[in-house]
Amino acid sequence: KVAKEYGSTNYKVFKGHDGAIRSVAFVPGKSQFYTSGEDGRVLKWDMERGEKNLQVVYSGSGIAEVLSVSPDAGWLACGMDNAVIKMIPVKNPSDIQYELKGHTGKIKSLVFSYDGKTLYSAAVDGKLLKWDLTARTCGEIGTGNVKITSIDISSGDSYLAGLSDDGRALIWNPSENRETMRIETPGRSIKSVRFRPGENILAVGYDNGLVEFWDVKQRIRIDELYAHESEINNIRFNRILAQMATSSSDGSLKIWDMTDLKALPLEFRDNDDLVVSVEFSPDGQLIVTGTTGVGTNLMGRPTDASLLAENLCGLLSRNFTRDEWDNYVGRDIPYEKTCDEKEFGIKVKVLR
Incomplete structure (x- = not known):
């Protein structure tokens, strides 16, 4: 509370959007990140300078529902509410941009392959598309009439996970466009999926606050954690520290120690509304959250209690x-x- 009220080196409030935040995406290897909001703008921030170095990357009538930056930090992909994917150069947004058109509904999820040559997209139309970014063409990955609304890819592009609109998780071998397994539990609905970096371990968040961990190569469940009292709407992993962040419809954000899931998490309940986007900084020291609120809807917090207390x-x-x-x-x-x-x-x- 003291850090939020009076400011701290490692506790930051970013003010720039009018209205709810839609998405947050970091530039790989840098302290810069992008945000999109319901105000129709895409903004570029610097963790160190905040709004002093704020840059408007896009402003228009459309809303960027989801953002993703390519692994080489060359392109920003913006999934728009008009079913178009805008591709914007990171170094100079005024350079030539282009659009990818293949969906018929608002874009809900985007993920680049680890080599940066492919982009996967999911939308409210339920289609899962695989884009060749060199040819700028796409093909559809078969989902067996299951509508996919969210996706993630494992390290090395070995597996692609998709979340269906009816609460199931589907796993594919993306190189062969072949489904390898499904995760579904009668009476429960999956709300979030995320791969752990460097591993073929998929975290699956349910509507009752449960998080399961699946080895998708062996096709077995290896662990579980009751993280919240209600629906898990976001799961993210820290690529530097052994941490997992979860946010829930109960209004909280928690950071878990993956080496000891029984340990109490670092918990934040000072969000001004529902947390809809969560991302760790590339150096693993901070976590940025965006909410549906209109006040302090974009915040950066330390990932460790010692960093939170620093300068207080x-x-x-x-x-x-x-x-x-x-x-x-x-x-x-x-x-x-x-x-x-x-x-x-x-x-x-x-x-x-």
């Missing part, structure tokens, strides 16, 4: 008293000073 001593005037420590930390934990007195930024003069 300069905003405080004293340490906890022993009574405060017992109330807020716990009697079973030995008392210690949280800040060196030399670090306090607010000096209090005692009147006698």
Whole structure:
């Protein structure tokens, strides 16, 4: 609360969109990221400079429902609400752009292959398309009349996962356009799918707050976690640290330690509305979230509690008293000073 109210090196609020955020996408290997909103704009940000270095990449009547940046950081793909995919050069957005047309409904999900030569797209029309970005042509991946609305790809392009509109997960071998398995549980609906980087492990989030982990090569479930009290709407993995982020319709964002899923997560409940987009920064130090709110709808937070506390001593005037420590930390934990007195930024003069 202190970091949000007074500011912190590692706690940032980005103000630029009017209305809800639709999507967040980082430029690989950099501290820059893109956002799209219901205001019809696509903005480019710098984590260090915030709105001081804000750049309007697109502004129009259409809304970019989803964003994705190519692995070589060359292209920004914008999935629009008019069924078109806009391809915008990252280095110079004013350079020649082009459009990919093949869907008949708003685009809901985009993912580049790891070699950057292919783009996969899913839309409300239920079609799953595979785009050859050199020829700028597409082919449809067979889904067996199942409508796919969200997709992700595993490291090395080995497997493609799709989420159906009726709550099932389908897995394909993308090089052969061949379905290899399905994940479905009677009475429960899958709401989110995401591959763990560097592995063939798929995280599957359900409508009851459960997250399952599947080895899609062996076709077996290997673990599970009750992460929230209600629907899981986002799952993301930290590529640097062993962390998983989950957001839910219960309004919370949680960061889990993948080496110990029984450990309590770092939890944020200060979101101004439903979290609809979550992305870790390439260096793994921050996580950016976009919400459906209109106030502080775009925030960057540290991925570790120690980073969250960094610089806060300069905003405080004293340490906890022993009574405060017992109330807020716990009697079973030995008392210690949280800040060196030399670090306090607010000096209090005692009147006698």
